[in-house]
Amino acid sequence: MSPDLRLRPEDRVGGGPVQPAKPKSRAKPARKASVKTGTKSAKAPASSRRARPRKPAKRRRGKGGGIGRTIGRLVYLGFVLGLWALIGVMGVIGYFAMTLPPPEELAVPERPANVMVVAADGTVLGNRGETGGEAVRLFELPPYLPQAVMAIEDRRFYSHFGIDPVGLARAVFVNFTAGGVRQGGSTITQQLAKNLFLKPERTIRRKVQEVLLALWLEHKYSKDEILEMYLNRVYLGGGATGVEAAARTYYGKSAREVTLAEAATIAGLLKAPSRYAPTANPDLAEERAQTVISAMVDAGFISDDDAKLALISGAEMRPQTPGEAAGYVADWVWEQVPSFIGEVRSDIVVDTTIDMRMQNSAEAALVRVLDEQGAEKGVSEGALVAMDTSGAVRAIIGGRNYVKSQFNRAIKAKRQPGSSFKTFVYLAAMEAGLTPETMRNDIPVSFGDWSPGNYSNKYRGPVTLTEGLKDSINTVAVKLTAELGTERVIEAAHRLGIRSEIPNNMSIALGTSEVTPLELVSAYVPFASGGYGVVPYVIRRIRTTEGELLYERSGDGPGQVVSPYAVGEMNYMLKQTVADGTGRRAGFDQWPAAGKTGTSQEYKNAWFIGYTAYLVAGVWLGNDDGTPTKKVTGGSLPAEIWHAFMAEAHEGLAMADLPGDYQPRGNEPMVASGETQPWMQDPASQTAGYDPSAQVRPAAQAPARNGLFGQNGFFKRLFGG
Known part of the structure; x- marks a missing residue:
């Protein structure tokens, strides 16, 4: 075994045992020492500088502390951004709100008057005016007609305040996952607001105004009144505005008399009146009606048995009038009415001298x-x-x-x-x-x-x-x-x-x-x-x-x-x-x-x-x-x-x-x-x-x-x- 030639502490100059080294201090290092020589100071010799202890390193923190601080900063940043976004949104809403009339000056415009022309025996020869049918009261309709509309358009109509956050979130999710617009988030109240007051344009301004007007409608009118206005003013294809006009146009009867299958077909028109009109595409109209009936079952409006019966019976198209030539009579009457009563301001019924048996025979x-x-x-x-x-x-x-x-x-x-x-x-x-x-x-x-x-x-x-x-x-x-x-x-x-x-x-x-x-x-x-x-x-x-x-x-x-x-x-x-x-x-x-x-x-x-x-x-x-x-x-x-x-x-x-x-x-x-x-x-x-x-x-x-x-x-x- 080779001898140990390393110096021992005892062998050092100054002898004696060596004191154990102190742990490194966190304190900042002292200023550099100076050696006085006469009246001036001089830097310490290099040997002194080398012998000075090294600056202690900072202790690293654990992972948990760093993530917490990051989350905290993100929460803070999110709060600040959210606050600014809220301020921005409120500013935009306030700006567009200024373009609307004051709430006390807002008023639902009068529905265009309808002229119903009837034969001597009461047969409806036609409706004339911008709507194509008279207004009907909600309580006059079979319950499944407004239910069909709500099932496919706005199931939570009676529970929301004019805007449906749940429906809006669902529409956003569906549209995002589908990569395109598949659902709309507008409530019936929003759609009514759009039809009553706004132009058919797709802008942020119009959407904001639609929301504001929907809130105003909910404040001003009851749910039944809003639903009634909607059913009487929505366009349903074929020149028909309102469910009464649609029922007359497609089934030759009043909306008060439609069957469940017919009501579902009418409600199905809301998505695309021209595309789903039974006069233009009967197969698509039937398919859409089946979708509406399924939605009514899901919403709890009708039972499975009701749905099955409606699907079996179907909705058979009927002409609007007993004969096409009745349109000539209705037009002629429409032209004459103002000379008898002046401007038509409300829905009226005109009884004519037409004998339906003779009219049909002549045609x-x-x-x-x-x-x-x-x-x-x-x-x-x-x-x-x-x-x-x-x-x-x-x-x-x-x-x-x-x-x-x-x-x-x-x-x-x-x-x-x-x-x-x-x-x-x-x-x-x-x-x-x-x-x-x-x-x-x-x-x-x-x-x-x-x-x-x-x-x-x-x-x-x-x-x-x-x-x-x-x-x-x-x-x-x-x-x-x-x-x-x-x-x-x-x-x-x-x-x-x-x-x-x-x-x-x-x-x-x-x-x-x-x-x-x-x-x-x-x-x-x-x-x-x-x-x-x-x-x-x-x-x-x-x-x-x-x-x-x-x-x-x-x-x-x-x-x-x-x-x-x-x-x-x-x-x-x-x-x-x-x-x-x-x-x-x-x-x-x-x-x-x-x-x-x-x-x-x-x-x-x-x-x-x-x-x-x-x-x-x-x-x-x-x-x-x-x-x-x-x-x-x-x-x-x-x-x-x-x-x-x-x-x-x-x-x-x-x-x-x-x-x-x-x-x-x-x-x-x-x-x-x-x-x-x-x-x-x-x-x-x-x-x-x-x-x-x-x-x-x-x-x-x-x-x-x-x-x-x-x-x-x-x-x-x-x-x-």
Whole structure:
């Protein structure tokens, strides 16, 4: 073993045992020692500096202490940031709140008024206005309808304060996990606030205002009131605003009567009205309704058995009205209402004169004939008007298909009536003293450059006026107009109800002056009523939904406009038109009926206007663009439609004859040397100031010149003109 040569403590200079070293101190090291040399100090020698003890190291802290301080700092930082965020949010809210009216000035805007149009039997023909349906009270609805809405839109509606934090958090989570918008966090109150006060824009400002307004609504109104307002103002597709309008649109019934399946379908529309409308996507609508029903079960609104029954029964689509053409009636009524009661400020009900059986029969007859023969005959459109002898419109069809065209040709389309205008020529002749047996010569005639011919291009020589009218001979009508003077014919037409302007020229004898179907039909009513004129009407009564009467029709019209004797003469001649004249295809079941065909130039318009003791009806066929048909005459398709409609309309009625008792007395000779009148021998004399009316013998029974437009007529007396 090698000897230990290391120095021992005893061997050191100064000997003695060595004291154990003291532990290092935490205290700061002393300042550097200085060695005084004379008057100046000097740094200690290097050996002294090396012998100085080293600076003790700081003791490291344990892990627990460091994490605690970090958490504390984070909590503090979070508190500060949260406080500043709160201040920022409050500032933003305050800023946008300043853009709203003061709470005391806020008011829920009035819901746009609805006009419900109903037939004589109470059938709803349609709703007009911005909403498409009347407002309903919450207590009037079956409970499952508002429950369906809450189940799919806002289950905690009755428990939150206008904003649903739980629903909002769920929507945020679902949307975040789905990577897109799958759910909305808006409550029913928020949606109502948006619909009532705000524009459909996606901005922070609008969202903040929506929240503030929702809080205001919750403070101002009860939950039931908020839910009722929402159900009456939410848009549900198809032009329907509110559940009542939706129920009428999709199921043809009131929201008060919908089934559970129908209620679920309506509630399902809230997500996307166009996409889930049963009229557009029935499969998607059904799928969405099933989702709503499941949500109702989850929310505890209905039982499993109720859900199963609803899923089995389903929701069957029904038309809004019994027929599409009812839309023409509803539109016409909507246009007239302000003239009776002024501005419509609340929901009203308008009772009309429409007979639903006649309305449906008229539509069916018109559409069937056009579908079967329209394309072949080159005719695409038609119109029909029917009214009773008081002027009450019982049916009105404004076109072939209301959905495709809402233009009401029955009341707005002015067309040449053709030979159906000849009735007024012959009436003027009867009033001037001629009779149905009066003779006229059917021969070519000219007036300057105008030479009207007959439809057949043939001439029959001497004929009675009855033959001239029933066979629609043009030359006879023109000669009568020349004899009587155009003014007398125009006055007769206006007196009976033609309101359109009639130009003062000879061609009016052949129906070149344009009229609407409505006014032409009303002008034929005096022949069915015994000489009494009418002002056609469709509105019987207007009332509020609470039952307050706003308007009710009264009055008898303009009174007698044609003498009973002249009515008898005209009915005698016009009955022959249906019996064996141009309108023979219109006759039905031996009913005493009369009428007149009409075909305008180039076959552009075809008419049949006819009547019984109960009803007057007129049919027009043609094309909207005025193109000619393929030789459709008034005695063909229009007479067929008239026949089909009138036969059904008269089912169950007791047969009655037309007014007037005229017995033919045999043919009369031509009046005042008819064969030698200057216009017959020298057509050019018509331009030389000849007055043919001077050749007509005085009327045996002239009617009173009052009527609608005469000197003492109805409108003159009404407006003091």
